[in-house]
Amino acid sequence: MKKRAISTTLALVTLSSCVMASSNQANNAPLIIQQQGSFTVGGIVKTSAGNYNPRPEITIAKTDNNFIDVYQANINNGGQTLHGDHATIAYQIPVNSKALPLVFLHGAGQSMRSWQTTPDGREGWNNLFLRKNYSVYLVDQPRRGWSGRSTVDNAISATPDDQFWFAQFRMGEYPHFFKNVAFPTDKASVAQFFRQMTPNTGAFDEEVISASLDALFERIGHGILVTHSQGGSVGWLTGIKSPDKVTAIVAIEPGNFPFPQGEVPKPIESSFGGIAPNKVSKTDFDKLTNIPIIIYFGDNISDTPSHIQGEDQWRIRLALARQWADIVNKHGGDVQVIHLPTVGIKGNTHFMMQDLNNMEIADHLSNWLKEKGLDK
Amino acid sequence: MKKRAISTTLALVTLSSCVMASSNQANNAPLIIQQQGSFTVGGIVKTSAGNYNPRPEITIAKTDNNFIDVYQANINNGGQTLHGDHATIAYQIPVNSKALPLVFLHGAGQSMRSWQTTPDGREGWNNLFLRKNYSVYLVDQPRRGWSGRSTVDNAISATPDDQFWFAQFRMGEYPHFFKNVAFPTDKASVAQFFRQMTPNTGAFDEEVISASLDALFERIGHGILVTHSQGGSVGWLTGIKSPDKVTAIVAIEPGNFPFPQGEVPKPIESSFGGIAPNKVSKTDFDKLTNIPIIIYFGDNISDTPSHIQGEDQWRIRLALARQWADIVNKHGGDVQVIHLPTVGIKGNTHFMMQDLNNMEIADHLSNWLKEKGLDK
Numbered sequence A, B: 001m002k003k004r005a006i007s008t009t010l011a012l013v014t015l016s017s018c019v020m021a022s023s024n025q026a027n028n029a030p031l032i033i034q035q036q037g038s039f040t041v042g043g044i045v046k047t048s049a050g051n052y053n054p055r056p057e058i059t060i061a062k063t064d065n066n067f068i069d070v071y072q073a074n075i076n077n078g079g080q081t082l083h084g085d086h087a088t089i090a091y092q093i094p095v096n097s098k099a100l101p102l103v104f105l106h107g108a109g110q111s112m113r114s115w116q117t118t119p120d121g122r123e124g125w126n127n128l129f130l131r132k133n134y135s136v137y138l139v140d141q142p143r144r145g146w147s148g149r150s151t152v153d154n155a156i157s158a159t160p161d162d163q164f165w166f167a168q169f170r171m172g173e174y175p176h177f178f179k180n181v182a183f184p185t186d187k188a189s190v191a192q193f194f195r196q197m198t199p200n201t202g203a204f205d206e207e208v209i210s211a212s213l214d215a216l217f218e219r220i221g222h223g224i225l226v227t228h229s230q231g232g233s234v235g236w237l238t239g240i241k242s243p244d245k246v247t248a249i250v251a252i253e254p255g256n257f258p259f260p261q262g263e264v265p266k267p268i269e270s271s272f273g274g275i276a277p278n279k280v281s282k283t284d285f286d287k288l289t290n291i292p293i294i295i296y297f298g299d300n301i302s303d304t305p306s307h308i309q310g311e312d313q314w315r316i317r318l319a320l321a322r323q324w325a326d327i328v329n330k331h332g333g334d335v336q337v338i339h340l341p342t343v344g345i346k347g348n349t350h351f352m353m354q355d356l357n358n359m360e361i362a363d364h365l366s367n368w369l370k371e372k373g374l375d376k
Helices: A014-021 A067-076 A125-133 A160-170 A185-192 A207-221 A231-241 A282-288 A309-330 A358-371 B016-023 B067-076 B125-131 B163-168 B185-194 B206-220 B231-241 B281-287 B309-330 B358-371
Strands: A031-047 A081-095 A103-104 A136-140 A152-155 A223-228 A246-252 A259-260 A279-280 A292-295 A335-339 B031-047 B080-095 B102-105 B135-141 B154-156 B223-228 B246-252 B258-260 B278-280 B293-298 B335-339
Touching: A031 A125, A031 A207, A031 B185, A067 A160, A067 A223, A067 B281, A081 A125, A081 A207, A081 B163, A081 B185, A081 B223, A103 A207, A103 A231, A103 A279, A125 A136, A125 A358, A160 B067, A160 B080, A185 B031, A185 B080, A207 A223, A207 A231, A207 B206, A223 A231, A231 A246, A231 A259, A231 A279, A231 A282, A259 A309, A292 A309, A292 A358, A309 A335, A335 B309, B031 B125, B031 B206, B031 B293, B067 B163, B067 B231, B080 B125, B080 B206, B102 B125, B102 B206, B102 B231, B125 B135, B125 B358, B135 B206, B163 B258, B163 B309, B206 B223, B206 B231, B231 B258, B231 B281, B258 B309, B278 B281, B281 B335, B293 B309, B293 B358
Parallel strands: A103 A136, A103 A223, A223 A246, A246 A292, A259 A279, A292 A335, B102 B135, B102 B223, B223 B246, B246 B293, B258 B278, B293 B335
Antiparallel strands: A031 A081, A031 B031, A081 A136, A152 B154, B031 B080, B080 B135
């Protein structure tokens, strides 16, 4: 088993702003934005039985602050609609933008804020890619963040679980950070990071989410889809739904991969919960062999089973990513798996787009896009 | 009782884009943004009893996709934190920005999208005020949108209620729009409008929300607070909490007003639910007499009781606004209530910042800011 020194504590590290200054050469030039705004895509309309009555008989007191009762009396008649399960998109188009925009989809428990900023206030990938002249479309998936209007009920539990996510997002073993971690470890930044989380307002549903992204590509035409974590599986489904419009897929530490029937590998064990590979039809799988794909994994991922949650959870996913890449490429596809430490980029957590070296990784991706001719 | 012709239906109106072109002279010049990003302010940390164990005994199968079970086993030990009840802020600072930024707080069932855009894709007040060189801070209040992480549990019900809101937001009497409505009435725009809504992820709490705004003003220094609807009451509380930093308050159709003890008027009756005036101490009330305040109300608000929900719901609130303004001004304050039709601006719904003439109203506000010397 891989042994890793974990020594940096929340309390001890106070130098993050110095680290920041040396890792990122911030660009202070203004952003010149030709157009920006937001809109929704996809979704369904749910209708209640009954007939809407705009002048219902309301028998309650007329003088109280009884808005909720009035609301209830009004909807009791039914015959009303609910527009839900859409995605919300915030977009910015810089002047002289490249032809292919980047579409960014967040992961579990997150929103489009994943891409906007960093916990210590440096620029996120939104700004960094605007500076590289890409148009940027940020997604809040159906039933998350701005897209909170769900067509199914949901209960939200205010259960303290920050430490679980600290482990799963591979910051370290709480309260210790990984020794080489490329993340701002000061208390204020860590609090900002935890406060990025936002819950599902309806059950997570890959079909609903990929349908909304399909509608987005229908609206904007071709584009490059960038996914994070749980969003990875949605990204593969979107590529299958819109193979002619999703021009490339960039997956940051995706959670699972769609294997073609007959070539599905065994589940991989972990003491922290295993992973059973996803399956799709060979016809659907083949669509992904026509799309250039790059998959990134960060640092502090173990080669062998580890007692540290983050090391072990991403060990099994990196292993599955490599198996999947081999199969896609065997069938004529173009998948690269980049394990960042092997290209000299160290210390990355599960949130590499927010890490202290997020510019370096943006540059790596930018070079790949250029290599594939996707930066025109 | 006031009688009003309501004849425009969803199906008949197809000319909204023409109306749009004549009401709004869109500015296509690029926006030049010196800085943009997002962050959170305020909030609390909730901690569970027990001791966090990063290496819990997990007895479930190691090979399944059993992430939820693993999560449950992990949090069962307790000793974890939840960072919640913060507000999330998206900001843009244009080059050569004015000294005082605008801080925008949404209303019930909405998010910062209220200010970003319009249902038919024209520019929202965010862009329009950036073009006037104001820095803009958009708020998702605690337990809404991006700030979904709540410290209290919540149940979200997917109850169809679009028609209730259509009435309450004073579009017309569903499916008919008010005859002169300054809102894009085509089907696609109306669907986009309904899809702006997003639910509470925890109980609405004015104290929690105003505390987060107080923290925002603590961070940014002086600013002009612009509220919408339910956000109005939060705005008054914020002015009371930060009277030295909230330099002015602009309230778009606020729902209620804080009267000083001893001068609280009677509740006002309505067939659609009445309104009982809010109360505050005289000391708190006096703080609002030092802040210039402008309050906007739109069109299709009845003078006398009406059988149309929107006409009647805003009749009682406009009446209360006038009573409140009189009392504040009697105590040396500076409150103006602008009922738009009386200054020649017609057809406005409850969402005047998104209406077809939203530029005209932005200009009106801009003139008031200039008149008060707040535009330096």
